[in-house]
Amino acid sequence: MNQLLADNPLVTTEWLAEHINDTNLVIVDAYMANIVGKEPIVYDEFCCLPKSRKLDVELDFCDHASSQIHALPTESQFTKAVQELGINSDSIVVIYDNQGIYSSPRAWWTFKVMGVEHVYVLDGGLPKWQEEKREVVTSYQQIPSLGNAVAKPNRHLACDSDEILHVIDTDAVILDARGEMRFLGKAAEPREGVRSGHIPSSKNLPFAMLLDNTTFKNKEILNSIFQERVPSNITKVFFSCGSGITACILILAAVSIGYKNVVLYDGSWADWGSNHNLPIE
Template sequence: MSATRPLSLSTRESLLVTPEEVNSWASGSYVPLDATWLMPAANRNPHQEFEKKRIPNARYFDLDKVASQHPLGLPHMMPDSQTFAGACESLGIDRGTRLVFYDTHGVFSSPRALFTFKAFGHEEAVVLNGGLPRWEVEGHPLETEPPSAPWKATYKPLPELDESVIRSYEQIIGNTHFATDDKAGELLLDARSRERYSGEAQEPRPGLPAGHIPNSLSLPFSNLLESHLDKSPSYTTMLPVARLRAAVEAALGPYTEDVLTGKRSLVNTCGSGMTAAIVWLALQELGVKSALYDESWTGYALRKESPVATGSD
């Protein structure tokens, strides 16, 4: 690797919090939001699971329900301003509400919910590192009775989506021929497994070709997480900062210095825009800003005209 110095660290506060930190906050000073999302093959209903067990006073944030309609029928796409504000109001959230996102994996879909709120300028929001399983393992209180209906709120003024953190298909196509050129182009980080990236493994969504967007780089989201299989229930957490930095540098390789000096910006992609947000959150922890290709591989590969690359390079 040709980089001469490591990725710098941000001086601002982390977007990750521990159960112990959250449990020390005054009751009523924050709202927990269960943002659990599961692949269809999981054959589970996260909303029903939420109703049976959750962090006290939590509400359920449905990433598929709070989404815009897409011409290709893609799920959990970024909502428009009115839809986003309406979802917040129905959950009793106003612009100043302090939010703690969590999921039942540990760290999986909660970063996508955080990304959504940050993209609309909601500053007071973090992710519970380890999610509901870690909360339970560490002995913090749970609610198991049916949840009460949240009060209504007003989310005003109407927020505006920060378009600079989202990339469209047209922008991705316009960038693919230049992403590894020495003079121009954004670098695209693919959060799917290396087997899916290389084309060795078939896509879980029927009918999609295997492979990756030309000139993108592989950074499996699992490389950024630590599994705690010795716990019951088990869960994942984000790696400590030093290990995050090493994983990101390994993926960027000779482009690390370009990212540091601002010559290259980063865009994250995955299968459907979900786990790309894990990479986004990891980069945020390192003080590196990045964007997200919302359609990701599903939207890209559904278009028959899209060029597809295979192999590990």
């Protein structure tokens, strides 16, 4: 099964339905209460995929001791969270969310930053699963036992404002996942005290451009979108958004079409825009 998934961070609903009873498979609902930057899908009644376990991205996968809104968790915070989900070092983890593609890429990238492999995102998430009239349930799976997965961080996969400040005057590419009006500074930021505008030399790629409603567009279209913004000689791409969540949608798309050297600006615009010592456009 690992070989089948080796080169693609995304799995289809068909694949998951076929493998849902695999013994080392862990299905994770990357729940997020606050949806920013899109019209949220609202459910009349709670439901989830069979055998799924709840991960509250904001509660369990963020460092609340940090001044950043959605800072990546520390090693110990991450290890505690994934072990409480019953995830082992040999688990195959499939993450989904109830918006299709929204918070699941952030959870996936957190696993990557923390060095846990064999983690994938369900393309289309719960909406596509339901659209295909597949089984849903009304409660999460009970965790059978604590897992043994531990953090082995790949810290080069995330950066802070110092690194971004260092690269803005180079030929590095910084892609911003926020909507165009926020990027241009023509729409107010949703967070108090954050300036309007964007990081100098960054390019706008609203995450919605990559999606057909709840799933990613096909790879040919994704390639075209990225090639318009990333010159062929560029090997390293930085990603930003409002607070580090939707930038991971761009990262997931980039990785799915072969980009290798990708970096999340963890604090993103909420960090940059609130620091008046940093330049903006």
